[in-house]
Structure formats: structure tokens, C-alpha cells
Amino acid sequence: MNTSTSTFVRTEMLPEQSPPLTEAGAVKWVRENLFSSVLNGILTVLGVAVVAYIIVGIAPWLSRSVWNAGSLSECRQIIAATWGEGVTGACWAVIRERWPQYLFGFYPSHLYWRPVLAFALLVVAVAPVLFDKLPRKMLWFSLVYPAVGFWLLWGGSVWVPVTALAGFAIGYAAAKLIQPVAGTILATIAAVLAPVLWWLFLAGPVADALHSIMPIALQGVRSREFGGFVLAFTIGFTGIAFSLPLGVMLALGRQSDMFIVNKLSVGFIEFIRGVPLITLLFTASLLLNYFLPPGTDFDIILRVIIMVVLFAAAYIAEVVRGGLAALPRGQYEAADALGLDYWKAQRLIIMPQALKISIPGIVSTFIGLFKDTTLVVFVGLLDPLKGITDAVRASTDWKGIYWEPYIFVGAIFFLFCFGMSRYSMYLESKLKTDHR
Template identity: 55%
Template sequence: MSDTQSHSVSFVRETTIPQQAPPAVETGAIKWVRENLFNGVAGSILTLLSIFVIYKILVGTVPWLVNGVWDTDNIRECREVLEGATGGCFSVITERWNQLLFGIAYPSDQYWRPTLAFVLLIVALLPVLFMTLPRALLIVTGLYPFLAFWLIWGGTIMVPIMAMVGFGIGYLVYRRFVVDSFAMGFFGGVLAALIAWWVGGFLSGAMSGFLALEAVPSRDMGGFMLNMILGVVCVSLSLPLGIVLALGRQSSMPIIKWICVIFIEFIRGVPLITLLFVANVVLAYFLPPGTNFDLILRVIIMITMFAAAYIAEVIRGGLAALPRGQYEAADSLGLDYAQAMRLIILPQALKISIPGIVNVAVGLFKDTTLVSVISMFDLVGMIRGPILASTDWNGVYWELWGFASLLFFVVCYGISQYSQWLERQLATDHR
């Protein structure tokens, strides 16, 4: 057989070729670096520029952190220890941590009370934030506001108990009459709650020594504790109020609609600091002589109204994003307005509105520092006032403001990460 004929015979391999490892540039860390850091001329330039900026920042901050002083009594001793070397004077944090967290006037032997209230806050939020937990834990969530008030402000436990009883009676009356008429159920529940609170006021006064903690007035609240109180309370109250305002703005009843429109547009057109000045100064002129309206309560009302106006617009955007067919589907099922909103419309609108709501909540929590301009000693007020005004620590800035930034970053970053997790769980993007 000639060579030409031998090469024309087809060849079929009877064994497979052994598998080989992929090229080094197509796997592992090298692949990640090539695709994410050096994926082109522009990407390589930006990566090198970023590395240079990070290097310059680390060169300045690492010695400042590593050589930091933590055990001196004032800034003069701190500078003597450093002897001109680069280093932070972190002794101000170890020496004034109690004022930064709890304020200057809260009794030092009672720090366990707001600390316990913070721990219970996490426990109370868990069944709300993570819906896979047993729903029976919502009982703890319902009891928490009354227990936290007693722990932080003190006094007899009968005050929060009677407040809780008043809410319970009002809810039972609402459920009894709302079947016949929503207005009758709502106003009947409010009236029943007010009567229960009025009767409870006499009972609380008669049992003022029953399970009483040392009373702490609102003017003694301060530090990061005050920021947490304002942030948690105002966010919790502004969300349902914002939902009501959003629904009212889309109402077919002209009076309800225009009341909501005027409220939202007026609040959104006024700076928050102006509302805080109104709460601090102007609001007292509209109260009867001798009336003592707690300052923290006034501030909570103003901040809640401010946040509710923005949340209402966010939720209105979620309602407008729903297809018209969802409303028609609710009508075809024979659902009334309240049932349609509760079962079909609001669950979808709130899922769409999660990013906007979280954005308002994060901004609101940071805006609680504005109360320092009305002489409330929150975290920023403590730094600007008693700490930097003292001769011991006058001149320490980066350490204090860095500590404040760290506290706010931890809370805000936690809120942001939870919102992203919730979006993935609820598939907000309709994938």
C-alpha cells in the first residue's frame, strides 16, 4: 500500500486524552486580578492610582493609630508621652466614654438601664426583621416600647403598664366596631384608650412606689443614647404615618387629599433645623401657661413629621409603580379598600419602596445630630460642648470626631446591609 493510501484511512481514537489543568492566567487569584484590576489600559491606570492613594492614606493614619496613647488624664500628659511623635490622643475616649455614650447628667450607677434597653431592642427587632423566626416573639416586640420607657426614664412600672392596658383596650374597641364602620372603630378605640389612660393616671399616682426605678428627667438624657432614642422612635413612628399620608394623597376624597398634600409639601419645603427651633422655642407659646411639654417629646414629634413627609413620597412612588391591573384584580375579588391595600397593594408597593425608605431612615438617623443646635447634648453636642470646652481635652478633634463617625457608620452600615439582604429575600427586582 502506498503512503497516499495509508494516510487516507480515517483514525478513531479509542482512549480519551487525559484532562489537563487550565492555564494559570485563567484561574484563581491571577484571573480575578486580571479581570477586575488590570482589564485594560484605563482599568490599570485607575488601579495604580487607587493603590497610590490608599498607600498615602495608610502612611499617615497607621502610625497615628499604632502610636496612639490611651492612658493619660489630659492632653498635656498625652503630648508629653508622644514627645513630638505622630500618634493619636485616644485617652479622651477612655476617660470620657461614659459622657460620649450616656451624656453628662445621666446617673453613672444607672448605666445598666439604657444598656439593657439597647440589648432588648435587638431582641425585639429580630422577629420584625427576620420573618422566619416564630411569630410568637412579636409579643416581645409589642411589650418592648413600654419596658424601654420604664428602664430609661424610670419611675413606677405602673405608668407603662397602664399605657399598655390603654392601647389594648383601644385595640379591642377598634376591632369590635370597625366591622360596622371604620370611623366608628377608629374614634371609638382612641376614646377608649384616652379614658383608660385617664383612669390609669390616678392608679399610677396611688401606686407610685410599686417597682419604681430612680426617675431620670429628659434633660439628663445625652450622648449617643439620645441619638439612638430619637432615631429608633422617629423611624418607627414615621413609617406608618408616611403610609397613611401616601394613601391619603391618592385618596378620591378632596378634603383628605388636600390636607395630605399641604402637609407633605409644607414639611418638605422647611429645613429640619427650623422645625427643631419651632419645637424648642415657638411651640411653647401655643401651650397653656404652666404647661410642661417634654422637650424630647416635642423633638420626636417634629422629626417624625419631617421623616413621614419624605417616606410618604417614597411610598407614593411605589404605589404609582404598580400596574393598574393589581388594583383591578383586587376589585374583581370583591375586596374593599382596606382589604385591597393590606393584602395586595401595600405589600408590593412597600417591596418596591425598600431602597427609598432605607435611604430616608439612614438620613434621619444622622440628622438626629442637629438637636445639638437647640442645646441638647447628644453625641455631637457632648463633643462640641462639655468635652472640647474643658481645659483637659481642648484641642483633641480627630479622635473624638473619628469615634463619633465610627458609631454612626456601624449603625448606618448595618441598616444598609439589612436592606440589601431583605431585597434579595423579597426579590424586589422581580427577577
């Protein structure tokens, strides 16, 4: 080695120098992310200007918020007294004053505990469906919840939801009884037929009889008294819960080889997707009586829910069909090769994968459904956005208030819809099995 003789070779490393100022820290970040080119620079300045313009426009109004006042004129007096004449401010007092109305509509005020309890139980019922870390036993409550929720919200005799639930038990019992005697297929037919016959002919009289023996009842609440977010959640969650299974069935029908089933599904889906929801809601409120036996009176919320379910189901069917089409043919063939029958193949092989692919589409359909609950105002129900807000504005106290109710209702809707979309992202990443 001749390192000692060669004078030009450095023997120790130079100390690390800090990078030039323009290539480090905040300066570098700004250069790369905000001013990487002339166009980007212009865009950045424009963007900041827009944000600044909006903030300058809204911030003073927001900063002059009044939370305690009995009417709009009182609000304005307080603003004038506090911040001087001629300035404008936000009057959130309307939300504070009319809070019960926004939540419950014209639900009888001494019964507010019922929707609140129903909502709390809803959270309990939905939690095990959403998060699989929770004990599976809780799913039994989720299954019973629709009857509990119905009873809490509408009241009436407890035996109506109980006999309705009993239908499912009867179907299960019929299937269990007939299966050993007459085989699976007859058992399936019995499992469908027995509850239908029960609901059509026996459930009503049995409920009446039980009620006369043991009268347990809550005070009944009519559908017209529903309103605000109770209404939106009732329609939204019922719609979500029922449209998914129906949509999956429609998608399977559309994918089916059976000519008649296929054409019926296609016809139904295309019809529903081709008309606006408003026309369907109008049909529900105006025309449904034409198609029912004379003298039938049908609950308006139930009608609306049926229409919303049909509407969302058609969209979900299309989303699920996309998922089914995206599955490789090999999956279907492998299921056949294993000797699985149609329903087993669907349940064990096809649907878990197809539904996983369709999660984003399904959740955005749900979000759409929840947003569309505001349209029920056009059939005379009091939705929180327009129905309740118009009712609030109709009073002399709050005549002329515009922005605060809209901002409040919009914020609530945003919270729930954004939450749903975040949950779908969580679900997607949890179910992701490919390692790309």
C-alpha cells in the same frame, strides 16, 4: 475506514497545554482588571498612589496609639517618651476615659444599668421584626417594649406606662363589645375614641391612684441628663418606629380620591420636605410653647422626637407613594374585583407589594433619620458628635483634642448605618419573587 492509511491524521489527542503566561492566573487578572487600556493603567496608578498617600499619612499616627492616659498632655508625654520627641500619635485614651459620657451623656452613673438593660431588651424586641425565623410569639414583647423602654429610660412610676398601654386594651375591648351590637364602623369609631378619652381624662388620675395604692417606681431621670449614644438611639429608634406608620398613612392620603384628605396630605408633605430639619427643631425648642396652652411644659426630647417623626414621615410618604405608583393598575382592579374593601385591599394586596418596592427608599430614609439625630445639638441636647465632644474638650484635660473623638463617633455611626443598608439588601433579596 481508512484511518490506518492516512498518515496525516492524528489518532490521539495532544496533551492540554498550559495557557500562555499572559493569559493565566494573576497576570491575566491584572491585565484585564487593572491595565486593560492606557486610561485604565493611568487610573490604576493614580488610585494606588492615592491609597498609598493616605496610608503613609495616617498609618504612623495610628501606629503610635496611646490607650492609657489621664489627659492630653500625659498622652503626648507618653508618645514622646516611647517614640521620640516631635512625633504625633493617636490618643485614644480620651475615648477610654470619657467612654461613659459618650454612651450615656450625663445620665446618673449609678443608673447606667437601665439604659443598658433597655438596649438589651430593644435587641430582643427588634429581632422578631427583622428576622421572621424567630418565634412569632416574641412580637407581643415588641408591642409592649415602647412602654418598658420608656419606663427604664426615664423612670418614674410604673403606672404611667401601664395606664398608657391600657388605652390600647380599652380600645380593643370597646371594639369587641360594640361590634355585635352596632356594626363594624361604629366599633371602629369606638376603638379610636375610647383610648383617646382614656388618655386625655382618666389615665393620669388612675395612674396616680394606683401609684398611691402600690408605689412601684424607678428614680426619675430628666431629659436634660440624656446624652451621647443613649440620646441618639432613643431619638433614632423612636423616630423610626413611629415615622413608618405615619408615612404610610400620609402616602395613602396623598393617593386618595378624597379632595380634602388629598390636599391636606400634599400640603403637609410639601411643607415638611421644603424646610430644613434644623428649622423644625428650632421651632420645637423655641416656638412650640407659643402654640400650647399657657403654662404647659413639654419634654424637650419628646418635642424633638415629634419633629423628627414628622420630618421622616413626610419623606417616607414620598417613597411609599413611589411604590404605590409603581404597582400595576391591575392589582388595584383585581382587589376591587375580589370584592375587598379599601382597607382589606390595602392590607392584603397593595401594601405588601408597594412596601416591598419601597424598601430601599424607606431604609435610606431611616439611615438619614439616624444621622440627623446629631442635629439635636443645635437645640441644646448633648448628641455624641458635637455636644459630648465639645463637653469633653471643655475640660482642661482634653483641651485641643480633635481627631480621635470624631473618628470614634464616625465609626459608630458608620457601623449602624452600614448595617441598616446591608439589612435592606438582605430583605430585598429575601422578598424577591420575580425570577429574572
